[in-house]
Structures are given as structure tokens and as C-alpha cells.
Amino acid sequence: MTTPSSTSAGLTVDVANARPRFRPWRVVGGTIIAIILLQVVVFLVTNERLEWDVVAQYLFDPTVLSGLAMTIFLTIVGMVIGSVLGTVIAAGQLSDFAPVRWICQLYVGIFRGIPPLVQLIFWFNLAYLVPRITIGVPFGPELYSWSANDLISPLTAAIIGLSLHEGAYMSEIVRSGILAVDPGQRDAAKAMGFSGRQTFMRVVLPQSMRVIIPPTGSQFIALLKGTSLVSVIAMGDLLHSVQVIYNRTYQVVPLLLVAVVWYLFVVTLLTMGQRRIERYFGRGYDRAATTAPRTGSIRTMLTGAVPLPEPAGGRGVGRGRRTTKGDRR
Amino acid sequence: MSASNTESRTVLEALGVTKRFGETLALDGVDLSVSEGDVVAILGPSGSGKSTLVRCLHQLESIDGGAMYLDGELLGFEEHRGGIRPRSDRQIERQRRQMGMVFQQFNLFPHWSVLRNITEAPVKVHGVPMAEARARALELLDRVGLADKADAHPRQLSGGQQQRVAIARAVAPNPRVILFDEPTSALDPELVDEVLAVMKSLASTGITMVVVTHEMAFAREVADRCVFMAGGRVIEEGASAEFFTQPRTERLRSFLSRYSEGQREGEEVQA
Secondary structure (H helix, E strand, C coil), rough: CCEECCCCCCCCCCCCHHCCCCCCCHHEEEEEEHHHHHHHHHHHHHHHHHHHHHHHHHHHHHHHHHHHHHHHHHHHHHHHHHHHHHHHHHHHCCCCCCCHHHHHHHHHHHHHHHHHHHHHHHHHHHHHHCEEEEEEEECCCCCEEEEHHHHCCCCHHHHHHHHHHHHHHHHHHHHHHHHHHCCHHHHHHHHHHCCCHHHHHHHHHHHHHHHHHHHHHHHHHHHHHHHHHHHHHHHCCCHHHHHHHHHCCCCHHHHHHHHHHHHHHHHHHHHHHHHHHHHHHHHCCCCCCCCCCCCCCCHHHHCCCCCCCCCCCCCCCCCCHCCCCCCCC | HHHHHHHHCCCEEEEEEHHHHCCCCEEEEEEEECCCCCCEEEECCCCCCHHHHHHHHCCCCCCCCEEEEECCEEEEEECCCEEEEEHHHHHHHHHHHCCCEECCCCCCCCCCCHHHHHHHHHHCCCCCCCHHHHHHHHHHHHHHCHHHCCCCHHHHHHHHHHHHHHHHHHCCCCEHHHHHHHHCCCCHHHHHHHHHHHHHHHCCCCCCCECCCCCCHHHHHHHEEEEEECCEEEEEEEHHHHHCCCCHHHHHHHHHHHHHHHHHHHHHHHH
């Protein structure tokens, strides 16, 4: 298939035998990046004020680990409640009954508009505004009644504040996902006699997931970091737990590094999980599942060329892309 | 065409149906009657209201006037205290289940396998046991020539194959009538024939079909009756044989002649 062709000069040419091109500016750029990275590493290793021994000492401290557990718990609870709430609000925003649309838009407007820190403090102080929380007939007799002071602990204030805030953001993400689904899909589902709920749950929502997952991953990470806000209402999250320690020992920087290490660790895990979920919901969209070639070697970066695969069983770096070469005409 | 058709009862009927999109009158008092076992082709220029009509018949669009009946039952509305009112969503879903629809853009569900695309409605909507639905789906796939594609995903198929799956999906729940909304218009020319062949064999099984199409040869050969629409109205209708050879209105005559010229031009361009 790849028969050599002749140029006017009579030379036999086959681009498969081409040498990589040398690109001098990439060498310059690469050198600058290497120097900066080296300096950062030297700073991190040699600066004694970072006190890495203290970091190591407190990394697995029970107080820190329980703070980490609370941070993860709040993130998951906030995300689950926020996602369910967001899906309902998104469906409501697309309702054909105008009052439902208005109330859902109002919800998003309010809870996306107020900073989460303000919301947390507000919910924590709810008892001042509403001393008793009552379930009963509107303007009629009451059935159950609780003191707001008993009901609103730092934990419930944190869960309410984070979930409502998250719900507003998730509803916008879910709404964009729903709008991204071809209207023909809804027509087809209705045409087959699916109910509105079946159409939404079986046809629209699974397909919108492909669009919903990536921003939801970012949202998950934002919420994980956002939980650090609850330390202001004395909720024992990761940040609060290291604060408790450094208020006692005055080792502020190393203990903040302990928190940084854990935040980065969990965020990395979440990112990896997100990639897996993206692949799952992307099924049915790629005609043939091909893995992207890894082009990360230093040589590739400098020359901009994907190394040629070695003939048989070679450890060629760019194989995924190369294998199709012979199939094309 | 045959004598038995004149005796058979009306399955689907539209009486004076009107539909407005804002200021435009998309359907302007359309009458249509489809007898059991008939294949009715709806022809006409773009924007004549053909697609709107079948979408209204399947209640994917609401109508603004007139009435539609399936087996004598009023579609979308019910009698109430001496007048009529819209039916409940459940009632409308029940009525939709008695009809099937094939779309121009296929509209298969890309997140499900071909098999699940076909079995989902019988199982989840009609309550057919999974094993039975599966057997029927495989039989239908065999009939449309795609027995080996049961586990494929729709996007791995060509347009023609997708449309054949969509036809199998519409047939699976045994609907009273199947509506086709320009089923070959989105296909590459070389894929049109395989879909028309499937529709032709489907027509021979005696199922009632309403087909909006630009395929004159198909309408002439397969349809029992043809309906010509323009400007949201039915201009002319009749048995296929006379419809093409002895058009009664000037409008249809010019449409047919322009269309055959267009066909020839198209062929020349391609050649």
C-alpha cells in the first residue's frame, strides 16, 4: 500500500523514513521550565521553616484524620443532596408550568448569588431569626415543633448551607446537560409511549450525563475545598483540625502543609475517578474505542515528532495513532 | 387498491385539523382517512405541512382545531360534561402506544444496544416478558437484515442500518399504524434503497402505514393511496395508479412534472 513514489529528480521518497525535525525554541523553553522546577524543589527541600519533620509527625495524627473524615463526609453528603436537588431544580426550570419555572429560577438566583460563607453563618444563626421550627397546617394548628437551637448544630448548618449552595450550581450543570440532548430523542421516547418520567430518567438523563460529568467533577473538587469554610462555624473539618493543633503549638506553616497534602491527595483521587466515569458514560459515542497515544517523552516534546514504532513488538511510544497508517489509503 | 380495502374499516382519521406556529398556519383544515391495511403516501413540496401532520397525528405536537381519531377514539381530547377537554398525560401515552413512528433522523437511543432499543418499549411500556420481547426483536432484526447487529451500538451502524433498526423498533410493539416522517431524506443516495426495500416488505405484511416521502417511485409502487399537500392543505388524493397518471388538479400536475425534471437533473449532476 505504501509504495515508494518518485520525485521529478528521480529520488525515491517515503515519509515513513523521515527524521524528526530539530526545534531550537523548544530546547530553550524546556530549559527555562526545568530551571524553575529545580528552584521550586530546592526551596521545598532546603527551607527549614517548612519543617517537614513536623509535617510527617502530624500527617496521620488522629485529630487530622478525623478532620479529613469530616471533610470527606461533608463533601459526599453535600454532593449527593446537591445533585438530587439540582436535578429536580433543573427539571423544574424546564417545566412547561410557568410558576414552577419561576420558583426554580428564583432558587438558583438566590443560592448561587449569596457567598457560601455568608450562607453558612446565616444557617448557623437561624435560631435567632426562627426560634421554633414547626410542621403544621399553614396558618392553622401545629403538629410538631422543635427548638431551632436544638436542630441547628454546626453539622446541620454545614450540611444545609453546602447542599443548598451546591444544588444551585448543580441545577445549572444538569440543565445544560439536558439541553444538550437532541430533541429528537425526546420525540422518539414519547412516540414509543414512554411517560414523562420514563423519558427523563431512561433517555434524557443518561445521555446528558456525558455533558454533566466533567463540570460535576470540578464542582466536586470545589465543594471539597469549600468545606474548609465550615471551620468558621467551629465544625471539625480538616482545616479546623489543623487550626486547633497550630493554635496550641504555633507551627502554622507545617500544619497548613499537612492540610495541603491531604487536599491534594483527595483531589487527585477524585480526578482519577472522574476520568473513569467519563469513559463509562461516553460509551456509544465513539465508533471504535481507541486509546490516545502517549506522547510524553522528553524527546517528543523537544522535537514535536511522535517516535516511529519499532517493527515487531517494539516499545513504540506512539503506537495507537500509528497503527492506522497502513490502513489508510 | 384492492376491493377488500373499500370494505375495511377506518383506523386513523383527521377531520379539519388546523395547526398554527405563531403567525403561520402550518395545517389549514386537513382531512385524512386511513383504512386498515392501507399504505398511504403523503407527498408535497417542502413546507407543505406533511411532517407537521404526522407529528400531530402522533400527538408530538398539539393541534389548534379539528379532530383526530384512532379506531374511532378521539385523540388527545375526551368528552367531559357535555363538552371536550384535554386528556390526561396517561391517556395520551396510552394512545401513543397504539401507534409507531419512524423519524427522518432515526432517533435511535445511542446509549443502548440495538437490541435494547427494540425491546425497551415492549418490556417497559407494554409489559411484555423480556424473553418474549428479545425473541421478537431478534426475529425483526433478521427481517430487516441486521441479525448480526443486535449487540452493536447505533453509532457503529450506517444511516441505512440505523433506519432499519428504527423501523424494527417501531414495529416491535405491534402498533395499529406506523407513521413514517421522511424516512429516507437523511440518507446517502446509495442507502435509500435498502430502507425502501424493508418498508416495502413491511407493507406486504398488511400493516397500516402512513408515509411522508419524496420517493415518487416508492409511492407509486407500494402505496395504495396518495395524498398531495401544499400550503397546509390537502390538494388532491386518490388511488396511486390514477394519482400519478391522471392528476386532476393543475397544482399536482406541475408538482409531478417538476419533480420528474428535478429527478433527471439530479441524475445528470451525479453522472
